Amino acid sequence: MKKIDRYILKKFFTTFTLSIFLFAVITIVIDTSEKADDFVKSKLSLIELIKQYYIGFVPHIIALLFPLFVFIAVIFFTSKMAGRSEIIAILASGVSYKRWLRPYFIGGFILASILWLANKYVIPKANVIHTVFLTKYVDANSSYEALVGSQKGRDMYFRIDSFSYAGIINYDTLNKSGGPFFMNTFDGTRLTDNMRSDAIKWDTSKNKWVLINVFERKLNNLQEQVFQYNEKEMTFSFRPFDLKKDSYVKSKLTTPELSRFIKLEQLRGSENINELKVELYRRDAGAFAVFLLTIIGAIIAGRKVRGGSGIHLAVGFMIAATYIITDKFSSIFSSKGDFHPLIAAWLPNIFFCFVAYYLYKKAPK
Numbered sequence: 497m498k499k500i501d502r503y504i505l506k507k508f509f510t511t512f513t514l515s516i517f518l519f520a521v522i523t524i525v526i527d528t529s530e531k532a533d534d535f536v537k538s539k540l541s542l543i544e545l546i547k548q549y550y551i552g553f554v555p556h557i558i559a560l561l562f563p564l565f566v567f568i569a570v571i572f573f574t575s576k577m578a579g580r581s582e583i584i585a586i587l588a589s590g591v592s593y594k595r596w597l598r599p600y601f602i603g604g605f606i607l608a609s610i611l612w613l614a615n616k617y618v619i620p621k622a623n624v625i626h627t628v629f630l631t632k633y634v635d636a637n638s639s640y641e642a643l644v645g646s647q648k649g650r651d652m653y654f655r656i657d658s659f660s661y662a663g664i665i666n667y668d669t670l671n672k673s674g675g676p677f678f679m680n681t682f683d684g685t686r687l688t689d690n691m692r693s694d695a696i697k698w699d700t701s702k703n704k705w706v707l708i709n710v711f712e713r714k715l716n717n718l719q720e721q722v723f724q725y726n727e728k729e730m731t732f733s734f735r736p737f738d739l740k741k742d743s744y745v746k747s748k749l750t751t752p753e754l755s756r757f758i759k760l761e762q763l764r765g766s767e768n769i770n771e772l773k774v775e776l777y778r779r780d781a782g783a784f785a786v787f788l789l790t791i792i793g794a795i796i797a798g799r800k801v802r803g804g805s806g807i808h809l810a811v812g813f814m815i816a817a818t819y820i821i822t823d824k825f826s827s828i829f830s831s832k833g834d835f836h837p838l839i840a841a842w843l844p845n846i847f848f849c850f851v852a853y854y855l856y857k858k859a860p861k
Contacts, residue, residue: 500586500591500596500599501598501599501602504599504600504603505599505602505603507573507577508569508570508573508599508600508603509603510573511569511572511573512565512566512569512607515565515568515569515572516558516565519558519561519565520554520557520558523554523557524550524554527553531634534633534634535633537633538629538632538633548625548628548629549625549626549629551622551625552622552623552624552625552626552627552628552629553622553626554622555614555618555619555622556619556622556623556626556747559611559614559615559619562607562611562782562786563611563782563785563786563789564789564816564820566604566607566786566789566790566793567789567790567792567793567812567815567816568793568809568812568816570600570789570790570793570794570797571793571796571797571808571809571812572797572809574793574794574797574798574808575797575808575809577798578797578798578799578800578801578808579800581800583596583798583800584800593859596798597791597794597795600790600791600794601787601790601791603790604786604787604788604789604790604791605787607786607787607790608783608784608786608787608790609783611782611783611786612779612780612783615751615779615780615782615783616750616751616779617750617751619747620747620748620749620750620751620753620754621750623744623747623748624748627744627747627748630744631744650666650667650669651663651664651665651666651667652664652667652674652739654734654764655763655764656679656732656733656734656763657733657763658763659681659682659683660679660680660681660682661679661680661682662677662678662679662680662732663677663678663679664677664696664739665677667739669736669739669740671697672697672698672700672736673695673696673697673698674695674696674697675693675694675695675696675708676692676693676694676695677692677693677694677695677696677707678690678691678692678693679691686715687715688714688715688716689712689713689714689715690712690713690715691707691710691711691712691713692710692711692712693707693708693709693710693711693728694708694709695707695708695709696708698735698736699729702729703735704729704730704731705729705730705731705732706727706728706729706730707725707727707728707729707730708726708727709725709726710723710724710725710726710727710728711723711724712724712725733760733763734760738757738760745757746771746772746775747775751776751779754772754775754776755776757772758772758773758776768831770830770831770835770837770840771830771831773830773837773838773841774827774830774831774837774840774841776837777837777838777840777841777842778827778841780841781841781842781844781845784845785819785844785845785848788845788848788849788852789816789819789848791852791856792815792848792851792852792855793812795852795855795856795859796808796811796812796815796855797812798859799859799860815848815851819844819848822843822844822847823843823844826839826840826841826843826844827840827841
């Protein structure tokens with residue numbers, strides 16, 4: 497790595513870190529003022545609020561706007577370099593335009609990798625902390641009410657796999673138990689197995705479902721076999737978490753967990769599959785956006801213009817706004833319509849790849 501690379505990367509990471517820090521402080525102040533009443537009602541101390549809310553909230557909001565602040569940081573420090581004619585001096589010394597962009601490629605790749613790993617494993621864990629507080633103290637119509645607000649429980653009917661359908665009466669998500677329970681298995685349109693039990697509960701030690709007082713009928717054309725069990729352990733494709741009606745579920749699952757949950761929801765025939773898939777694909781697309789916006793920001797701000805950083809920042813905000821609008825529209829069309837979720841998640845990146853190529857060709861070298 498040459499001196500020019502270290503110089504640009506140092507400015508890149510320093511500006512980005514400072515931007516994120518200032519933004520986090522401003523966000524905490526604004527969010528505290530908006531939720532002051534909720535914090536008072538929760539009766540939590542400052543330390544408890546930090547542990548139960550802000551430890552999850554700050555990573556969530558930073559990850560949400562991570563690409564945007566990388567973009568702004570690149571434009572800001574590169575525009576300052578251009579205003580001091582540093583870029584002109586670098587190119588005039590014989591350094592090619594591609595060579596000048598190399599540290600931006602490196603910095604963009606490093607930050608994109610950080611966001612990619614965080615989106616898959618770290619941010620979902622932070623969202624668990626953040627959303628538990630929201631559902632308990634802020635959102636009156638949240639999943640928390642569905643979990644503990646009803647004493648009678650909920651009746652659930654769902655598809656287990658391609659051949660089996662089940663139902664649980666009075667299921668209690670807090671105790672992970674319910675009953676009566678039934679399951680029907682079909683071969684085409686013919687019923688082959690009918691199982692009923694007085695109760696079903698989750699055995700935490702064995703990670704299995706336990707059925708109580710089981711009555712099972714196996715049907716083979718005109719032949720019938722009947723079995724009875726006091727208890728029977730079953731390994732179903734669903735788990736207690738899958739039976740929770742949680743509006744925050746897609747943001748709380750790590751990528752492997754979300755992939756498994758999508759497969760289960762497809763078996764059930766759920767209607768929100770596209771919304772879950774968009775979230776899954778966006779975790780990769782968001783990381784690539786960091787790299788893409790880094791290059792676009794460098795190309796835009798690398799040209800010395802009359803008006804300096806103000807012009808560069810104005811153009812940058814216009815591009816960022818266009819990116820956000822494109823992302824929102826594509827997500828809505830996918831969630832509410834038939835737009836393919838993979839294309840919806842990657843459409844802004846695809847469009848701005850062409851923008852980056854056009855800007856690169858037009859950039860003075």
